[in-house]
Amino acid sequence: MTRARHSAVAATLALVAGLLVVAGGASAGPTDFTVRGSVNQLYVLGAAPGQQLELVRGTKVVEEGVVDSAGSLAWRGLDAGSYSVRSATPAATVGPVKVRDVAGKPPAHAFYAGQTLGKGFNYITTRDGTTLSANVTFPSGTGPFPTVVEYSGYDPSNPKNTTMAQLFTTLGFAYVGVNIRGTGCSGGSFRPFEPVQSVDGYDAIEAIAAQPWAKFHKVGMVGISYPGISQLYVAQTQPPSLAAITPLSVIDDTYRSTLYPGGILNTGFAVPWATEREKQAGPYGQGWEKGRVDAGDTTCQANQALRLQNPDVLAMIRANPYYKKSIGDPMNPSLFAPKINVPVFLAGAWQDEQTGGHFPGFLDDFTSAPHLYATMLNGSHPESLSLGVFGRFADFLDLYVGRRVPGEAKHVVAPVLAGTITGVTGLALPEQPDYSGMTFRQAKRDYESGDPIHILFEEGAAAGQPSGSPLPRFERTFASWPIPEAEATSWYLTPRGGLADAPSTLTPRQATPRSYRADPDALPPTTHFQTGDGLWEAHPTYQWKQIPKGKGLGWITEPLTEQVVPIGTGSVDLWVRSPQRDTDLEVTLTEVRPNGTEVYVQSGWLRASHRKLGPGSTVVSPTHTHLRSDARPLPKRGFAEVRVELFPFAHVFRPGSRIRITVDAPGNARPQWDFDTISHGERVLVAADADHPSRLVLPVVPGVDAPRKAPKCSSLRSQPCRTYRG
Secondary structure (H helix, E strand, O other): OOOOOOOHHHHHHHHHHHHHHHHOOEEOHHHOOEEEEOEOOEEEEOOOOOOEEEEEEOOEEEEEEEOOOOOOEEEOOOOOEEEEEEEOOOOEEEEEEEEEOOOOOOOOHHHHHOOOOOOEEEEEEOOOOOEEEEEEEOOOOOOOEEEEEEEEOOOOOOOOOOHHHHHHHHOOOEEEEEEOOOOOOOOOOOOOOOHHHHHHHHHHHHHHHOOOOEEEEEEEEOOEOHHHHHHHHHHOOOOOOEEEEOOEOOOOOHHHHHHOHHHOOEOOOHHHHHHHHHHHOOOOOOOHHHHHHHOOOHHHHHOOOOHHHOOOHHHHHHHOOOOOHHHHHHHOHHHHHHHOOOOEEEEEEOOOOOOOOOHHHHHHHOOOOOOEEEEEEOOOHHHHHOHHHHHHHHHHHHHHOOOOOOOOOHHHHHHHHHHHHHOOOOOOOOOOOOOOOOOHHHHHHHHHOOOOEEEEEOOOOOOOOOOOOOOOOEEEEEOOOOOOOOEEEEEEEOOOOEEEOOOOOOOOOOOOOEEEEEOHHHOOOOOOOOOHHHHHOOOOOOOOOOOOOOOEEEEEOOOOOOOEOEEEEEEEEEEEEOOOOOOEEEEEEEEEOOOOEEEEEEEEEEEHHHOOEOOOOOOOOOOEOOOHHHOOOOOOOOOEEEEEEEEEEEOOEOOOOEEEEEEEOOOOOOOOOOEOOOOOOEEEEEEOEOOEOOEEEEEEOOOOOOOOOOOOHHHOOOOOEEEOOO
């Protein structure tokens, strides 16, 4: 957009005045500010800084507020209805304006069809009049084109951010990058994952699909991490023009998976991520917006007006250490996954150092999706784009968005992408399905005939490939998740540090509890990288060390006589006590090999006072309520059973290896993850006797045909290895 330059205030007022016709707002006239109703929100713009205003519904003052230095004020969490804004000086009332509900009826198709989007930078108008910045890139050839949309609070609409656009246009798709409200050049105010972003996404999907260049007037959604998670929020609104989604490296529940795993605040990744999002959602927070404004984009300029109204996200996080349904439920994709009614392709890694790897917990919640395909493997955050996944991902987009026989461009794109991420070059896609000579219907039928759940084992140890390459050693498929064939198998903690097939027969008087000091300051520091790139390379340098003596406990099996392959979540059921009556627990599962090396497998965390189990808990999957009303200190006398969930994983324990678990204060187990722990050196006792049968329970899948010889532990992606010390 090119216009004569105006001052920031004049541009803001001019734009808002134009949007009020769409949004049902009202001009303030002599009060010199404007009011616009939104979705469960209401905005004031162009007011005098420091002015005190009242939000009125009928005759009742609902809320009060003070205008910020940019002349703006936003109220959130409003019920649908008509509102006015009242000022005392000068005495005036502006309104009423209409506030819509997130579940309200969307606009008619004409609202979307009336918007024109072309190649390059655009703005999409949402139902409340907010404009979202969007950048459109076409593949070679003439349209219409099968189209994919990336939607997030990063910078997908930044014209200079071309990575994802190049990826998808090379695959033959038009690519549209859209910034969510309050980020980039998009208008509105920002709070992570708030409901209005979901309906904005609906509006963006419908506006893009209505364009003449969008083939079939249907679009798919793409993206990894934040733009992967955003797909889930948009798809729950069921846009009629959404063809399919491909969420990669996502979460199933913001609280339990990443923010407060086990009820313990994740200060290593989650808090810094939220801090960075808050910073980048400030006025010109991503940097590239200023260049557009300097070049004459007055819409981008005006869209910065509400940024000072962004809530203090860190204060919200720290103020809600328990699961609060009014906050947690809207950010819990497992609760709205049943609403998603389009085909889904999902992939992620067990040891994901960012989103955490807890995501398989909601795979069985996609009950309305006509197809759910999931691929899971060991590895780091970008593993969902690795060579073992990419071919199936590209085929899915061709079939469900492009409605065409899968093409060959994936063979060009995938190795370049994998090499860029990991630094390993000269790679190629593994053998792919052969669709040559098939019609589209035949190809789609062939794709759908296989098992939907793919487990890739021993990523990084593929035969004939460089060590640490983003390729699996072997793959197995299953009909559904959780794996139907899995058998809950228990190993019981013994008083002397063993894991046995049967519980101890010793009485509490005969079996002295073992104990340790929960001292996070005494643990080795967590492995941190300045950027994710170092961690994603073939052989990162981990600082994964043994727990110092007296600062944790370990239990280990005898050498296995047969193969054990767990796939899914696990449970570590501990009988514990502490004089401090609360403690934070970190449990880590490892493999100890005959050669004396120890391989990381998975971890789990729990604050003992959060031990109350919720509905849906099983013998291998303890689910905690994390409600304040359910929190209980450890008993003054005696032991309490505390069940710690091991995050999902798949691993082959071969004959001769031993299964080990360790328990200590949180820290050091997972790269990038630190914790705001309450542990400060308290003594923790763990009982393992006939009255207190502490145990490890894993979902063991029989009949998995795995290579006989274990891979070099140094080759496994995101599974560091160290020398075992008992």
